């Protein structure tokens with residue numbers, strides 16, 4: 001498993017305990033979490049803390065072959081920008097790419113650069129026939145990131161108890177083969193929400 005991925009401006013690396021304060025701050029920002037999670041929004045502090053600790057522990061186990069969460073930081077200064085992730089979809093074997101950045105990092109192409117590195121170079125992604133993505137329908141910035149990466153919309157689908165639009169695909173032989181699902185149009189609870197996606 002690669003310990004880190006590098007792009008012209010960024011380094012993506014697995015999480016360590018020292019990252020916890022950055023991760024807590026990220027997931028406690030309502031602007032960041034507005035379109036993240038099922039349902040979306042900031043979780044209770046204890047739940048946020050538990051999720052952060054679990055992600056750090058999972059990263060430390062080093063047995064994910066690229067799957068899981070990656071810290072996105074400046075390559076030159078190691079400044080924290082946010083999180084990228086490759087996560088198994090709740091309804092099958094497909095893997096989704098996910099990302100969220102601190103507000104200070106928005107608007108500079110960082111999400112596109114980071115997510116592009118994950119779908120193109122992460123060892124877990126390289127073995128996959130395709131990578132999917134999901135966004136909420138009103139998350140235009142995230143949809144634009146997926147557009148720029150070559151994802152295509154595929155309509156509504158249900159995801160962790162949430163109704164969401166679409167999926168799309170692109171062949172790996174013309175760089176990475178991807179398939180993207182486009183987010184939630186309405187929130188429809190279906191039993192107990194499970195797992196952590198973003």
Ligand SMILES: CC(C)(COP(=O)(O)OP(=O)(O)OC[C@H]1O[C@@H](n2cnc3c(N)ncnc32)[C@H](O)[C@@H]1OP(=O)(O)O)[C@@H](O)C(=O)NCCC(=O)NCCS
Pocket residue numbers: 031032033034035036082099100101102105106107108109110111112113134135136139140141142144145198
């Ligand atoms: C969504 C998010 C990851 C984008 O990060 P980013 O680094 O700013 O993204 P990029 O700069 O790579 O690309 C964003 C694109 O969306 C565009 N954009 C941003 N806000 C927009 C808006 N409100 N309407 C239309 N386009 C918008 C930008 O102009 C840019 O497109 P361009 O390169 O053609 O100009 C970031 O805003 C974020 O972390 N949001 C909160 C968490 C989140 O929603 N994560 C995604 C969950 S699916």
